[in-house]
Amino acid sequence: MTTPLPGFFEGTEMPTAGWWEALWPDPAGVLAAVGVKAGTEVIDLCSGDGWFTLQIAKLARHVIAIDIDPGLLKVARHRIHESGLSNCDFVCGDAYELAELVTAPVDFVFMANAFHGVPDRPRLARAVRATLKGNGRFAIVNWHQRPREETMVLGEPRGPRTELRLSPEQTIKAVEAGSMNLIDLVEIPPFHYGAVFAPAA
Numbered sequence: 270m271t272t273p274l275p276g277f278f279e280g281t282e283m284p285t286a287g288w289w290e291a292l293w294p295d296p297a298g299v300l301a302a303v304g305v306k307a308g309t310e311v312i313d314l315c316s317g318d319g320w321f322t323l324q325i326a327k328l329a330r331h332v333i334a335i336d337i338d339p340g341l342l343k344v345a346r347h348r349i350h351e352s353g354l355s356n357c358d359f360v361c362g363d364a365y366e367l368a369e370l371v372t373a374p375v376d377f378v379f380m381a382n383a384f385h386g387v388p389d390r391p392r393l394a395r396a397v398r399a400t401l402k403g404n405g406r407f408a409i410v411n412w413h414q415r416p417r418e419e420t421m422v423l424g425e426p427r428g429p430r431t432e433l434r435l436s437p438e439q440t441i442k443a444v445e446a447g448s449m450n451l452i453d454l455v456e457i458p459p460f461h462y463g464a465v466f467a468p469a470a
């Protein structure tokens with residue numbers, strides 16, 4: 270991407286191919302760790318080039334991949350179709366507008382490697398809550414708040430700038446301010462954690 274897209278979350282550019290696959294050799298394991306279940310309706314929010322979307326599509330009944338960058342959605346669409354799957358819709362839009370982008374409530378919203386760049390996090394959490402069924406779940410996969418020079422992949426420091434990274438406590442506080450409650454916090458080695466939320470009563 271050369272020209273910044275309006276509304277683009279800071280520090281959430283899709284990484285160059287190669288090291289992403291090395292960092293995430295088991296995307297299905299990540300989904301299992303945060304509780305994505307077979308046969309459900311799932312949104313992959315800020316889906317990028319579909320590295321996680323593909324694994325969700327293998328598991329879920331249906332997936333809606335949402336990203337602000339149409340070029341990345343095209344790559345994701347190609348990846349999923351190449352695998353012979355047809356249970357995925359691709360929607361271009363701003364994550365803040367989630368409630369307007371989907372028409373029916375879903376079981377699960379999965380958001381990896383993007384929450385750190387959201388300027389108004391409670392606003393995003395409220396938008397997610399509005400798209401979830403009453404017993405739905407929102408999982409955020411975030412880089413740990415470690416200095417960037419310590420998170421080396423294939424011999425180089427990777428991931429968002431150190432000052433953009435959020436601790437689990439910061440993430441939990443921001444999402445709970447959007448009327449959701451933490452129900453699970455899991456480690457996703459080597460550099461990430463997953464925080465799982467349910468709509469507050």
Ligand SMILES: C[S@@+](CC[C@H](N)C(=O)[O-])C[C@H]1O[C@@H](n2cnc3c(N)ncnc32)[C@H](O)[C@@H]1O
Pocket residue numbers: 276277278281282283284314315316317318319320321335336337338341362363364365380381382383
């Ligand atoms: C670092 S990539 C992660 C992609 C994918 N979740 C993964 O982990 O492989 C972050 C993605 O967020 C998308 N993004 C940034 N701002 C957005 C916004 N306001 N609404 C929707 N998507 C956005 C970017 O286009 C990019 O594809």
